[in-house]
Amino acid sequence: MAKDFPTREENYSQWYNDLVIKAGLAENSAVRGCMVIKPYGFAIWEKMQAALDKMFKETGHQNAYFPIFIPKSFFSKEASHVEGFAKECAVVTHYRLKNSPDGKGIVVDETAKLEEELIVRPTSETIIWDSYRNWIQSYRDLPILINQWANVVRWEMRTRLFLRTAEFLWQEGHTAHATQKEAIEEAERMLDIYAYFVENWMALPVIKGIKTPNERFAGALETYCIEALMQDGKALQAGTSHFLGQNFAKAFDVKFATKEGTMEYVWATSWGVSTRLMGALVMAHSDDKGLVLPPMLAPIQVVIIPIYKTTEQLSIVTETALVIKNALENKGITVKYDDDDNQKPGRKFNEYEFKGIPVRIAIGPRDIEQGTLEVARRDTLEKYTYHQIDIENKIENLLKQIQENIYKKALAYREEQTRSADTWEEFKSLLNEKGGFIYAHWDGTSETEEKIKEETKATIRCIPIGNKLEEGKCILTGKPSKQRVIFAKAY
């Protein structure tokens, strides 16, 4: 199954693409840049959604749904927002088709032209703040803590499954607050939730930081982000949370009466993660044998495979297998028993290894005699013989160990790939020879940041939260700097 695709070493980019397709996570569709998320991929995304949704609700947020279309003029209302978003987008200009005069197929009905074009949402700040204007009169209406799960479209020229697609799925939180302080706290709280999710569910360590003005969300006063490192030494932004100040409130005239009776503009945040996380999950943990899924997000956590020659043996093995399956399921573990007669065990082993099932159990007639079973873990590829006694607790523990081990491995890799550079030469050679995160001094100007990007393709991923202050000199200009920031090439 996994034969005809390259190793990470040979061609990381191709390895990723082939893995996503061959493992049945997603594929390209007939529409340029739009992907089909296949059932196995979608099952992982559903687990991500459920975990995040629960955390959003536990912190007081409610879900809602806003229109997919945004009137073109809305984008012009927030000056920097239009620069960032409205340009590369899907534009709806007509609302009817008609039969072609030549009788061949259908054509756009030119008489059905919209007075104002509609944009398929690339993000929903504008349409949401247009609604909030009617929802907010007084401080009693605040805060508004809303999230929506939705599809969005950004007309990307170069697309990659999950990482960069024209249409993608995401959640976008949009909150409204009476004070700046409360809004900043909200933006930081949501960043913490994202970091918690990515580290504990996806088993992927992240660095929390703030973006430089250059890399900020269009319309934000501050963009908080979490940055992760992939196995090719490139960084991936895994989630962002924005403090939007009063920009959207001013653009859409959303004011509230304070307790003191004055009228003030409302403070805003927005925050989102997307199906891009699926790409991060694959890139961070998988290996040359296929997917490696952290147990907490694996649609199937344990697969049980019977080993047998005769149907009599199968029936004996199946009896024990189903008892074990049941015991595991009572622990909340998701189990598949694969007694498909059309495939040999070896082929099944390969398939489930390729699909990243965290634990594989094999049971044969000799195991039945001896009260044992064979357990293989996907992350380390180690095999153990376990006694069947108390198997549900043993497997539960093993799944926890696997989850932790995947995290630790990713953390060790990141630490290994995190370096400091003190000179321009050192910076360039580290970047080209090793990649990874590079801590370096920067003079704080957008010009320098741009120049470094042009010359090396590296960007400032973030200024880490709680960063250590340290006197130094900018690697490019030599001007004084008070702290190191993190550079990397990025997805």
Add this chain to the structure above:
Amino acid sequence: MAKDFPTREENYSQWYNDLVIKAGLAENSAVRGCMVIKPYGFAIWEKMQAALDKMFKETGHQNAYFPIFIPKSFFSKEASHVEGFAKECAVVTHYRLKNSPDGKGIVVDETAKLEEELIVRPTSETIIWDSYRNWIQSYRDLPILINQWANVVRWEMRTRLFLRTAEFLWQEGHTAHATQKEAIEEAERMLDIYAYFVENWMALPVIKGIKTPNERFAGALETYCIEALMQDGKALQAGTSHFLGQNFAKAFDVKFATKEGTMEYVWATSWGVSTRLMGALVMAHSDDKGLVLPPMLAPIQVVIIPIYKTTEQLSIVTETALVIKNALENKGITVKYDDDDNQKPGRKFNEYEFKGIPVRIAIGPRDIEQGTLEVARRDTLEKYTYHQIDIENKIENLLKQIQENIYKKALAYREEQTRSADTWEEFKSLLNEKGGFIYAHWDGTSETEEKIKEETKATIRCIPIGNKLEEGKCILTGKPSKQRVIFAKAY
């Protein structure tokens, strides 16, 4: 709160619209025909989704996600499908905007015109069957049982919140089978699931039937439906399930190798329910005092309101209220304790009545002394005094009773509003004076059906499944007929 809106008697249509908006379920957006689903409405929709999704998965279906855009040419591939769907739709023609030459706002960049226009999906058969072609080679790849939760767009000219909107949310199942028999069984199974859901969760009785060829889904060989009756005597189609034959397999060239080694076209079904069900829920059960929600779909099932004068009383009442809240929550009941100091109890009573909370509990100092509490049920507006002992079981039973009672009330109404007509005159007068479902003979032709629709606005809602055969004469033409079908005016 509920003062400034008409009764059902005065103006049913306005009553519905005001109720949806004032109860915070949904509102119109700045985009023509597109609604905003507000948190309270969305919380009900989430409960519907969760219940349906569980049933889909229990019957072997998996979720996936397909692109929102469909190339225009795809619609021309299935002849009747294009007639039904591709005409009134949102057409994407360009992929970029640019700054207006006059410096005022942004305009469409005419150089960024798509070679082929993209349609925002009105339904996804075409894009999905284009994918299935690559997924299906042999009978081993079948059946494919896939569902997607998605937004779709149909450019409706006259829209109403939930019932008919340009964009709406729905689920669409798309399955592929090796045999006709299996596909028909699937279409029928899903109809049964819809009927079960609408009757048991929404407390709304439905009639299962098949559509006449005129009313079939564009591209289907058979459309199964469930039909419900609203309080104004109009019918509402609550869900449909389609047997698509081999139409889409032929249009998209999807063949499979049979066990015997021949190549055959694949058999298909599709089925869907949408946010329209939210409209049905409101229209079917609510009254002149506001929403009436069946407990199984109510985001808050029980509200507890403290009655007090002094803060000391409040603290005593709160102590008991929280014990009761906890006991109810341990039963899986959703409870809100509303000790908001800014509103008087009477106002709170009105608000929760208006919002359709099934059970309201009030506790005051005298209740504390006597070990009692006051319980009010929303459906009948009856009040009881309960002893606090074993309150969690009493309330659990009461919620069940309310669920059943709402169903029974709707069923009694439907039975009352179901009549037979034997002559054209009788038919017309029943329709105009009473509405409701009318069982009448029909000669089986599309011409007659059309004529009846033109003259009365009534359509054939369905031919009930398991319909009793009975000799008779068509109400319009007098031609012979073998069974009565159900006519009604419909949403």
